[in-house]
Amino acid sequence: MTTPSRTLTRDEADAFGRELDALRTEVLADLGQRDVDHIRAVIKVANTCEATGRVLLHVGLGPITFAVGTTALTLAKILDNMEIGHNVMHGQYDWTGDPALAGHAYEWDNACDAGDWRHSHNYEHHTFTNILGKDRDVGYGFLRVNEAQAWRPSHLAQPLTALALAVNFQWGVATHDLRIDEAFAGKQSFAALRERARPFLRKAGWQLGKDYVFYPALALGNAPRVIAGNWLANLGRNLWTFAVIFCGHFPEGVQVYDRADTEHESRGEWYARQLNGSANIEGSRWLHVLTGHLSHQIEHHLFPDLPASRYPELAPKVRAICARYGQSYATGSFAKQLGSVAKRIATLALPSARRSVKRASAAVAPRPAVAPGPHRVGAMAA
Amino acid sequence: MTTPAMPTSAARTWRATATAVARGLFLDRQAEFWLGAVGSARSFRHVQARVIEVIAETPDVKTFVLAPNRRWPGHKAGQFATVEVELDGVRVRRCYSIASPPSARTLSITVKRVPGGRVSGWLHDHVKAGQVLRLGAPAGEFTLPDAPRPLLLLSGGSGITPVMSMLRELAATGAVDDVVFVHHARSATDVPFRGELARLAARHPGLRLILRLDDEGGGFDEAALAAAVPDRARRATFVCGPTGLMDRVAAMWAQDGLADRLHQERFVVPAPRAASGPAARVQLSLARAARTVPASTDGSLLEQLERAGERPASGCRIGICHTCTCRKTSGTVVNLITGVESSAPDQDIQLCISAARSDLELAL
Numbered sequence: 077m078t079t080p081s082r083t084l085t086r087d088e089a090d091a092f093g094r095e096l097d098a099l100r101t102e103v104l105a106d107l108g109q110r111d112v113d114h115i116r117a118v119i120k121v122a123n124t125c126e127a128t129g130r131v132l133l134h135v136g137l138g139p140i141t142f143a144v145g146t147t148a149l150t151l152a153k154i155l156d157n158m159e160i161g162h163n164v165m166h167g168q169y170d171w172t173g174d175p176a177l178a179g180h181a182y183e184w185d186n187a188c189d190a191g192d193w194r195h196s197h198n199y200e201h202h203t204f205t206n207i208l209g210k211d212r213d214v215g216y217g218f219l220r221v222n223e224a225q226a227w228r229p230s231h232l233a234q235p236l237t238a239l240a241l242a243v244n245f246q247w248g249v250a251t252h253d254l255r256i257d258e259a260f261a262g263k264q265s266f267a268a269l270r271e272r273a274r275p276f277l278r279k280a281g282w283q284l285g286k287d288y289v290f291y292p293a294l295a296l297g298n299a300p301r302v303i304a305g306n307w308l309a310n311l312g313r314n315l316w317t318f319a320v321i322f323c324g325h326f327p328e329g330v331q332v333y334d335r336a337d338t339e340h341e342s343r344g345e346w347y348a349r350q351l352n353g354s355a356n357i358e359g360s361r362w363l364h365v366l367t368g369h370l371s372h373q374i375e376h377h378l379f380p381d382l383p384a385s386r387y388p389e390l391a392p393k394v395r396a397i398c399a400r401y402g403q404s405y406a407t408g409s410f411a412k413q414l415g416s417v418a419k420r421i422a423t424l425a426l427p428s429a430r431r432s433v434k435r436a437s438a439a440v441a442p443r444p445a446v447a448p449g450p451h452r453v454g455a456m457a458a
Numbered sequence: 459m460t461t462p463a464m465p466t467s468a469a470r471t472w473r474a475t476a477t478a479v480a481r482g483l484f485l486d487r488q489a490e491f492w493l494g495a496v497g498s499a500r501s502f503r504h505v506q507a508r509v510i511e512v513i514a515e516t517p518d519v520k521t522f523v524l525a526p527n528r529r530w531p532g533h534k535a536g537q538f539a540t541v542e543v544e545l546d547g548v549r550v551r552r553c554y555s556i557a558s559p560p561s562a563r564t565l566s567i568t569v570k571r572v573p574g575g576r577v578s579g580w581l582h583d584h585v586k587a588g589q590v591l592r593l594g595a596p597a598g599e600f601t602l603p604d605a606p607r608p609l610l611l612l613s614g615g616s617g618i619t620p621v622m623s624m625l626r627e628l629a630a631t632g633a634v635d636d637v638v639f640v641h642h643a644r645s646a647t648d649v650p651f652r653g654e655l656a657r658l659a660a661r662h663p664g665l666r667l668i669l670r671l672d673d674e675g676g677g678f679d680e681a682a683l684a685a686a687v688p689d690r691a692r693r694a695t696f697v698c699g700p701t702g703l704m705d706r707v708a709a710m711w712a713q714d715g716l717a718d719r720l721h722q723e724r725f726v727v728p729a730p731r732a733a734s735g736p737a738a739r740v741q742l743s744l745a746r747a748a749r750t751v752p753a754s755t756d757g758s759l760l761e762q763l764e765r766a767g768e769r770p771a772s773g774c775r776i777g778i779c780h781t782c783t784c785r786k787t788s789g790t791v792v793n794l795i796t797g798v799e800s801s802a803p804d805q806d807i808q809l810c811i812s813a814a815r816s817d818l819e820l821a822l
Binding site for chain 2: 101126175
């Protein structure tokens with residue numbers, strides 16, 4: 077268990093922020109051909125995989141071509157969603173001026189409408205990361221992933237609901253920005269929900285039509301095979317992205333924050349919150365590419381619009397800065413982080429875990445007259 | 459019994475839907491990618507052209523003869539095209555006048571190598587026959603009128619390109635009835651299209667060609683021009699060239715009350731205001747809203763716009779979510795985080811972390 081982050085004064089946080097800003101500026105000045113070459117190489121692999129996968133599913137016979145085709149299609153969807161879609165939609169390649177890499181125009185092979193995603197993810201989640209009540213990604217509104225979240229009886233079933241979310245992850249992500257729960261809680265009218273749901277319905281219809289109607293129809297006799305392959309590819313992508321994303325903010329050692337603490341946050345304090353609210357996964361270059369470099373969740377949250385392939389080289393520098401400011405840097409193997417998330421989902425299903433909240437060790441000093449600091453979880457679990 | 463023809467509107471809707479589906483499934487991404495990968499100039503999305511020939515016109519002027527793909531909409535004589543090249547991963551666009559007439563099968567752009575110019579230098583040094591260039595749609599109001607006679611085509615330096623397109627179009631359509639073509643250059647070797655101009659003058663009695671060369675003591679001179687073209691008052695005049703020449707021609711025509719007969723092609727760069735010091739007043743032209751709002755160089759553009767009552771899309775306000783990214787068509791901005799100033803035209807900027815350093819034109 078790593079030591080909790082030290083509380084930074086406003087001046088320290090400013091200095092911390094300046095050092096990170098300097099790192100960011102250094103990378104911005106160095107952006108060039110190799111970044112474009114990287115993302116185009118990934119796009120080439122994704123396009124090749126998609127074409128190969130679909131051809132094998134459509135015209136192939138027997139289990140081997142089915143397995144290879146499905147794997148290729150899964151890989152294509154994972155690359156499209158993670159290293160390409162997620163990163164391009166963050167505007168990481170806007171500086172290139174290439175319309176194929178324009179963040180505001182990219183549409184991905186996922187049930188979530190790209191416009192909805194840019195709002196709920198780029199804006200809400202990245203701006204209000206881990207602020208309870210503002211970052212709707214904390215447990216996605218129905219999972220209790222942190223002691224600071226109030227327990228509800230429905231949390232008893234959360235090991236099962238989490239599994240259901242994993243299997244249907246793209247639909248969870250796609251409906252996230254609709255705020256269906258708010259409509260039932262009376263915070264949003266059903267008319268507003270209908271309006272909000274339009275892009276989702278359009279995109280969902282397109283995705284379902286593509287994978288389960290159009291392509292199967294094109295395959296004639298092979299239609300059942302194509303349906304099965306597409307379903308498995310979507311499932312594989314769902315499970316993978318769920319695992320990666322849950323490892324980013326919910327393992328042991330990640331902090332959540334109160335609204336009040338962050339109201340007058342400085343840029344340096346925003347950086348500190350991003351750092352303390354995220355966790356990395358260690359692994360090979362392939363793992364990083366397949367996670368869209370979300371294995372470098374910390375670097376991604378500090379610099380969401382720098383090309384993600386830069387995160388591995390930024391990581392040692394970020395870590396060194398964190399060490400100097402007494403900030404913990406949450407990282408571990410995929411197995412360790414995933415195990416930690418699974419354990420938390422299981423234990424936090426029970427109300428008793430609520431008592432283990434420790435509210436003292438704030439990584440960001442609260443403003444004067446503003447009450448409690450962020451909730452460090454896991455300190456008690458050490 | 460006759461079968462009624464399928465209503466055209468239904469047919470059109472069906473076609474549009476089929477096209478949209480084909481685009482979403484295959485054309486926009488896969489097909490576009492593989493066409494690019496094999497070096498084809500065809501595209502389902504963009505205007506592109508294959509370079510057929512590169513002609514060295516003078517020591518520092520080259521003409522690129524292009525075969526555009528089917529997305530090229532065609533141009534009017536006198537217009538320019540945007541050429542897009544990728545330099546160290548960044549797409550950079552420049553406008554170059556089109557030298558070829560609309561009636562020609564190929565398209566040619568003529569580019570002068572600007573000392574220190576990244577794009578013109580790259581085009582001169584790296585573009586060879588067989589390569590594919592990305593283009594933007596043709597644009598420009600400096601075009602040949604429908605009943606274009608009598609005419610005075612007046613140019614200096616590389617400003618010859620658009621008027622050459624006009625002359626070629628007149629020649630191609632047999633309309634060289636009464637044209638005076640006056641060109642200013644440093645020396646005879648600096649005149650692009652010299653041989654062709656001489657041939658055209660020999661073939662068309664209606665064309666009078668006047669070359670004014672610095673090294674033969676014939677630079678621009680108001681009195682000499684007035685003497686050479688005494689009937690200029692009755693001619694529709696098209697002028698393109700260096701700023702100095704343009705200013706003097708414009709003053710001369712204005713003095714004689716002929717300003718409305720003068721058509722000018724200029725590429726104006728807005729002068730940046732003081733970079734630091736007290737806040738300066740600037741104007742923000744919002745192209746889509748067709749409004750101009752006053753603003754200050756102090757503070758982000760997003761704040762300035764909101765203060766002026768505009769409601770541009772925005773999100774985090776700290777430069778991370780890119781919701782407020784907007785196209786700046788002209789002017790200079792400074793990035794408030796990096797302190798970097800940029801004056802490039804047609805650039806996407808983030809309103810929340812950019813401040814104005816000059817008057818700006820935004821695609822809002």
